[in-house]
Amino acid sequence: MEMNAHEVLADYRAAQDCFETVLAEVPPRDWDAPSECAEWSVRDVVGHTIWGLELVRHLATGQDYLDRTGSPGSERPGELAGADPRDTWRGARAALSLTVTSLGNPAPSAFVAAHPDARLREFLGVVTLDFLAHSWDIGHAIGVPVTLDTGLLRRTAPVARAIVVRATGMFAPRAPCPDGADEQTRWLAFLGRKA
Numbered sequence: 001m002e003m004n005a006h007e008v009l010a011d012y013r014a015a016q017d018c019f020e021t022v023l024a025e026v027p028p029r030d031w032d033a034p035s036e037c038a039e040w041s042v043r044d045v046v047g048h049t050i051w052g053l054e055l056v057r058h059l060a061t062g063q064d065y066l067d068r069t070g071s072p073g074s075e076r077p078g079e080l081a082g083a084d085p086r087d088t089w090r091g092a093r094a095a096l097s098l099t100v101t102s103l104g105n106p107a108p109s110a111f112v113a114a115h116p117d118a119r120l121r122e123f124l125g126v127v128t129l130d131f132l133a134h135s136w137d138i139g140h141a142i143g144v145p146v147t148l149d150t151g152l153l154r155r156t157a158p159v160a161r162a163i164v165v166r167a168t169g170m171f172a173p174r175a176p177c178p179d180g181a182d183e184q185t186r187w188l189a190f191l192g193r194k195a
Contacts, residue, residue: 003155011152012124015131016093018148019049022135023086025144031085032078036137036193038172040077045134046085047077052127053092057099059123126163129156133191140193153187160190 003011023046031043040048051070058065070077082088132148139146172192177185185195 008124008128011155012128012131014149014152015128015135018146018152019131019135020090020093022139022144022146023089026086026138026142030142031081033141035141037134039075042138042141043078043081043085044076045137046089047080048072048074049131049134050080050089050092051077052130053089053096056123056127057096060096060099125156125159128152129159129163132156133188133193136188136193148184148187150183153183157187157190160187 026042031046032041034040035042035045037045037048048070051067051074054067054070055065068074070080078085080088132152136146136148138144175189175192175194177189181189181195188195
């Protein structure tokens with residue numbers, strides 16, 4: 001069953017909240033620690049998510065976003081995160097929220113539903129998945145347990161199946177998953193993460 005625009009946007013915001021909760025736990029000494037994403041530090045993961053916020057903001061206003069600094073597989077996405085990744089991320093999130101709200105009269109969900117560029121709605125689903133995966137990546141890297149919302153996992157599973165391309169190196173091979181594993185463990189294993 002296809003989600004309506006209000007549900008797509010609600011999930012997107014819930015995933016942002018999850019990511020921000022994990023960011024609040026990162027000690028300053030761990031920004032440059034290795035993350036669960038190969039060759040990326042925690043700072044790089046944050047920079048990549050900032051890039052995603054900016055891409056959505058540009059799609060929402062019909063502009064091209066040509067900066068590839070934080071795109072999947074980029075070498076130094078942490079450059080987008082700056083000296084204070086948490087503050088930079090919050091600023092990017094606030095800018096996107098302001099943009100979508102200002103364009104979404106009478107409501108952001110109505111704007112998403114009516115937007116002529118279908119990529120916006122599709123990309124919100126991809127970025128929702130991204131926020132959830134990277135919440136776990138950062139939490140795991142700094143030793144903070146992260147429990148992802150089961151409803152969000154179920155609703156992003158079809159997105160994961162549609163976009164996972166292992167040949168490009170963007171996703172690790174599917175991880176082994178024990179019989180009887182919970183939903184989060186299975187979801188993470190599909191994305192190549194060992195819970």
